[in-house]
Structures are given as C-alpha cells and as structure tokens.
Amino acid sequence: xxxxxxxxxxxxxxxxxxxxxxxxxxxxxxxxxxxxxxxxxxxxxxxxxxxxxxxxxxxxxxxxxxxxxxxxxxxxxxxxxxxxxxxxxxxxxxxxxxxxxxxxxxxxxxxxxxxxxxxxxxxxxxxxxxxxxxxxxxxxxxxxxxxxxxxxxxxxxxxxxxxxxxxxxxxxxxxxxxxxxxxxxxxxxxxxxxxxxxxxxxxxxxxxxxxxxxxxxxxxxxxxxxxxxxxxxxxxxxxxxxxxxxxxxxxxxxxxxxxxxxxxxxxxxxxxxxxxxxxxxxxxxxxxxxxxxxxxxxxxxxxxxxxxxxxxxxxx
Amino acid sequence: xxxxxxxxxxxxxxxxxxxxxxxxxxxxxxxxxxxxxxxxxxxxxxxxxxxxxxxxxxxxxxxxxxxxxxxxxxxxxxxxxxxxxxxxxxxxxxxxxxxxxxxxxxxxxxxxxxxxxxxxxxxxxxxxxxxxxxxxxxxxxxxxxxxxxxxxxxxxxxxxxxxxxxxxxxxxxxxxxxxxxxxxxxxxxxxxxxxxxxxxxxxxxxxxxxxxxxxxxxxxxxxxxxxxxxxxxxxxxx
Numbered sequence: 001x002x003x004x005x006x007x008x009x010x011x012x013x014x015x016x017x018x019x020x021x022x023x024x025x026x027x028x029x030x031x032x033x034x035x036x037x038x039x040x041x042x043x044x045x046x047x048x049x050x051x052x053x054x055x056x057x058x059x060x061x062x063x064x065x066x067x068x069x070x071x072x073x074x075x076x077x078x079x080x081x082x083x084x085x086x087x088x089x090x091x092x093x094x095x096x097x098x099x100x101x102x103x104x105x106x107x108x109x110x111x112x113x114x115x116x117x118x119x120x121x122x123x124x125x126x127x128x129x130x131x132x133x134x135x136x137x138x139x140x141x142x143x144x145x146x147x148x149x150x151x152x153x154x155x156x157x158x159x160x161x162x163x164x165x166x167x168x169x170x171x172x173x174x175x176x177x178x179x180x181x182x183x184x185x186x187x188x189x190x191x192x193x194x195x196x197x198x199x200x201x202x203x204x205x206x207x208x209x210x211x212x213x214x215x216x217x218x219x220x221x222x223x224x225x226x227x228x229x230x231x232x233x234x235x236x237x238x239x240x241x242x243x244x245x246x247x248x249x250x251x252x253x254x255x256x257x258x259x260x261x262x263x264x265x266x267x268x269x270x271x272x273x274x275x276x277x278x279x280x281x282x283x284x285x286x287x288x289x290x291x292x293x294x295x296x297x298x299x300x301x302x303x304x305x306x307x308x309x310x311x312x313x314x315x316x
Numbered sequence: 317x318x319x320x321x322x323x324x325x326x327x328x329x330x331x332x333x334x335x336x337x338x339x340x341x342x343x344x345x346x347x348x349x350x351x352x353x354x355x356x357x358x359x360x361x362x363x364x365x366x367x368x369x370x371x372x373x374x375x376x377x378x379x380x381x382x383x384x385x386x387x388x389x390x391x392x393x394x395x396x397x398x399x400x401x402x403x404x405x406x407x408x409x410x411x412x413x414x415x416x417x418x419x420x421x422x423x424x425x426x427x428x429x430x431x432x433x434x435x436x437x438x439x440x441x442x443x444x445x446x447x448x449x450x451x452x453x454x455x456x457x458x459x460x461x462x463x464x465x466x467x468x469x470x471x472x473x474x475x476x477x478x479x480x481x482x483x484x485x486x487x488x489x490x491x492x493x494x495x496x497x498x499x500x501x502x503x504x505x506x507x508x509x510x511x512x513x514x515x516x517x518x519x520x521x522x523x524x525x526x527x528x529x530x531x532x533x534x535x536x537x538x539x540x541x542x543x544x545x546x547x548x549x550x551x552x553x554x
Contacts, residue, residue: 033366033377034353035517036452036496137520146456147497148518196327197334241341242451242460244368244375246329268370268453276329301385304330308380 011078012163013106013127019072019114022158023142024133024150027060032137033267039247040141040149041263043223043286044122045279046311047086047182051126053315054083054103056172061130062140064158066123069114072158076106081128081170085182087120087287101181103173120184120287129167143264145224180314184287185294188214191281192299192307193250198272202235202252209233210274211296215258219290223264226285228294232256235272242270248277250296260285278304280311320348320399325392331365331380333388335396338372341462343448345372346527347401353526354402359395360388369526370451371460407527409446412494414485414532415540416442416507419549423470423504427487431468439534441468442506446529447492457496457517459524464490476502481550483508485532507534510545
C-alpha cells in the first residue's frame with residue numbers, strides 16, 4: 001500500500017457543509033477484478049477527464065465526484081485554481097453563479113457551494129495536480145461498499161471538516177472550445193449497447209420491446225447499478241451460473257426490469273444479460289436524473305470502439 | 317476428448333469477451349479454468365485490463381487501444397488451443413478456525429433443523445469436507461466455495477440482512493463462504509472466523525485462489541477470543 005504523506009500543515013480546502021454524496025474518484029481500479037475488487041472510478045469519466053484537462057493534469061488524477069450538490073460547500077486556506085465540469089449543480093462562488101466547464105480561482109474567505117441539479121447529476125471538481133489520498137490497489141477511487149479508497153481508506157464520502165489537499169500547481173489554464181466538452185443528456189437520449197451475452201435467451205417480443213420504446217431511469221440508481229423501468233422483459237433463463245460482469249452490462253433479473261451495472265458493480269453475477277452499454281453510454285447514463293427517458297440502441301463492437309477512440313483523441 | 321474443445325467465446329461488451337468453457341458447476345472444471353486463466357494472462361500481457369474467472373467462464377477485458385475485437389478473439393483461440401489442465405494438487409489447503417455459536421451464527425438452529433441434525437452434528441458436517449474455491453467475487457477476497465453436502469444445503473434468507481459481520485461463515489444452497497468485511501447479505505450464517513480475508517485482498521494477495529481447498533475447524537469461544545476474534549453478536553435478525 002502506497003501511503004502518501006499528507007502534511008497536516010499544508011494548506012487545504014475544507015468541507016464546511018456536506019451534501020448527500022461527494023467522493024474522491026480517479027479512473028478506477030483495474031487488474032483487480034479477479035480479487036473480487038470492483039472497478040470504481042468516475043461514473044461520468046468524460047466529464048472527469050475534461051476537469052483534469054482544464055488544469056493540465058494527468059487525465060486520471062484524483063478529483064471529486066459531486067452528486068446532486070445539496071448544499072455541499074467549501075472554503076480554502078490558500079488560493080487555488082479548480083476546474084468544474086459535468087452536471088450543472090447550480091454552483092456558486094460567494095453567491096455568484098459559476099460557468100460550467102471552466103476553471104476558476106477560489107480565494108481564502110470565499111465560499112464555494114453546490115446547490116441542486118439543474119442539468120445532469122454528477123459534477124467533477126479537479127484540483128491542481130490531483131487530490132492527495134492514499135492509493136489502494138493502484139487507485140484512489142472511493143468505493144463505499146468495499147470500504148476502499150478515499151481520504152481515510154475507508155471508502156467514506158466527504159464529511160464536514162475534511163481537509164482536501166492537492167499535489168501541485170495547475171500546469172495549464174485551458175479552455176474548452178465551443179461545441180466541445182461534456183454534454184449533459186437530454187430526455188430521449190440514446191444509450192448505445194453492444195449486444196451479446198445471453199441475448200439469444202430472450203423472447204422475440206422482449207427483444208423488440210427492449211430496443212423500440214423508451215425506458216425510464218428509476219430512482220433506484222447509484223454507482224453500482226441503474227434500474228430502468230418499462231415493459232417486463234422475459235426469456236428462457238431466470239438465472240445463470242455467476243460470471244464476470246463488464247462495465248455497462250444490462251442484466252435482467254426475474255422481474256424483467258433491466259439494471260445497468262455501473263462502476264461499483266459486483267465483479268461476478270448470475271442474471272441473464274442483453275449485452276453492455278458502451279463506456280460513452282455509461283457516462284451519459286451517469287448524468288441521467290430519475291425519470292429521464294432513454295433508448296437502448298444497438299451498436300457493433302467495432303463502431304463502438306471507433307467512437308471510443310475518437311473520444312479519447314479529443315484530449316490529445 | 318479435450319473437455320474444453322466445445323468452448324465458446326461470446327461478446328460481452330465493447331472491449332470484453334466471455335470465454336465459456338463449461339455449462340455446469342463441477343470441481344473438475346477448475347483445473348481447466350485455472351489453466352485458461354494463466355494462458356490468457358500470458359497471451360494478452362499488457363493488453364489485458366482485467367481477467368475475471370468464475371465457475372465455468374473467464375471474462376476477458378482487453379485494451380481496445382491496442383487491439384480490436386477480432387484480434388482479441390484470435391488471441392483467445394490461439395491461447396486456448398492445445399491447453400492442458402492445471403495441476404489442481406498445486407492449490408493450497410487452508411485451515412480456517414471457526415467459532416460456531418448462535419450469537420454469531422444465528423442460522424445454526426435453522427440449518428440444523430432443516431437437515432434433521434443436532435447443532436453439533438451440523439458443525440461436524442460443515443467441517444467434514446475440503447471445499448473447493450470456485451470463484452472470487454461479491455466483495456474483495458470473498459470466495460465462493462463448495463459443494464456442501466446436500467443434507468445441509470439451505471436456500472438464501474428470504475430477506476437479506478443489511479449487515480453481516482466481517483468473518484461470518486455462511487451457507488447458501490450448496491455453497492459456503494466467508495464474508496471478508498461488514499456487508500449486506502442473504503446467506504445462512506453459522507459462525508465466525510478471525511481470518512482477515514479483506515486485509516489480504518487489499519494487499520492484492522488474496523488468501524484464497526480459485527482451485528484452493530478450504531477446511532473449516534470448530535474452535536471454542538476462548539480460542540476465538542485468544543486469537544483476537546470479535547465476539548459481538550450479530551445485531552440484526554432476518
């Protein structure tokens with residue numbers, strides 16, 4: 001375990017009020033699925049990368065994933081340049097609205113507050129050089145269920161009094177060009193899905209319904225999985241022998257309502273699947289508020305990979 | 317005939333393929349799953365992002381910046397052709413001391429009653445077998461083991477507990493397992509061990525690996541306490 005020395009005297013940004021959920025995240029834990037350890041990492045990895053890009057950070061530097069806002073507020077002990085991307089959580093600096101997808105300076109005495117979602121669900125706040133936090137199994141990602149990562153290696157979200165410190169100074173002050181940058185999903189957005197796994201076991205009628213009508217994002221949604229509601233899907237299988245679960249897997253438990261398995265999913269599971277959303281679709285879904293209508297739209301693996309590589313190229 | 321010649325490789329995600337070797341759970345499969353795990357790790361090298369073996373399958377998550385789906389499929393087929401089963405005798409045998417007691421294993425009476433056994437007979441039955449580790453999953457270091465004797469096989473609780481204490485030893489159907497850390501769960505809990513599975517997993521060195529064998533050994537409360545075991549009773553009843 002790589003313990004980062006956190007100098008108590010180092011100037012920090014301090015949590016004055018805790019919202020419902022703010023977690024330290026990076027790209028996630030990889031190469032540990034065989035240990036039963038989940039991937040974790042920023043759910044909207046595209047907004048997360050843009051936040052680091054704005055400061056010239058390595059793109060997987062640890063940042064904050066802020067869900068909902070809900071009054072989460074900070075003060076800083078020294079001037080710091082931060083970058084904010086992703087959801088519009090009605091963030092304000094001393095009562096003045098902050099433009100999304102930009103970097104800004106926070107000065108001592110100022111108060112940064114995240115109020116409530118106006119568009120999207122998860123905002124990302126990046127720090128110069130990335131946040132300091134101990135690395136566990138190659139990542140600083142915070143996974144509550146597994147009690148891994150975070151400030152105190154217990155997977156806990158931010159709470160009042162937590163002191164956040166960062167690694168350096170912003171190596172760049174970048175701007176996102178017009179029309180680029182993260183897009184928050186609109187209603188009836190498309191979620192590309194690569195078909196596979198047990199798809200052949202679903203009935204013809206269920207397959208028609210799966211891809212030809214909108215699904216509603218349920219309020220039973222978290223970093224582990226997002227439930228979609230609509231017509232019940234059925235097939236010849238109710239359970240399978242547990243097998244590895246990729247990011248975005250769309251599993252259908254016996255009630256017929258699909259669950260999209262996200263970053264903090266269990267590593268193996270036993271429900272039949274239609275396939276898996278692409279990583280880009282997972283980032284989109286991570287920003288969908290309950291009630292949003294979404295369409296599952298099939299895509300082939302090679303086209304999905306092309307889109308993925310194009311997305312990665314936007315930060316080159 | 318080579319038992320994995322009927323294997324199938326299916327698309328699981330944009331950058332993941334499922335290697336399906338078998339269709340049923342069997343201890344004899346493990347030699348092949350372990351061999352395939354080693355062969356695939358070797359074949360993919362740095363292009364492997366994650367490899368998750370389970371009872372009958374291996375999920376291969378590859379780096380699609382280094383290869384495409386067809387190339388990954390070709391690599392898998394090449395790695396698995398001519399595969400020889402691993403030496404299952406090479407797996408470790410783990411001796412796991414367990415304090416079986418109703419205070420920390422609230423389903424002891426229920427499972428015993430279903431099986432028509434006394435609690436002592438149930439404990440003896442649970443300890444009387446070297447269980448095979450089939451897969452790791454659910455939580456860091458959590459090993460799915462089996463198969464428990466048909467007589468004591470018990471379905472999951474109708475309502476899962478919100479909190480199952482770390483070290484809890486449970487049964488679900490014909491499987492048995494240890495909860496590495498405090499988590500929700502629906503298995504029938506029989507006792508508690510002080511073996512720090514989570515700490516091993518956190519270091520990236522899981523105590524149990526697929527193909528290992530696990531033997532439970534009943535210990536007294538005094539022995540459990542002397543080992544530093546936490547005797548706090550299970551809080552919630554299902």
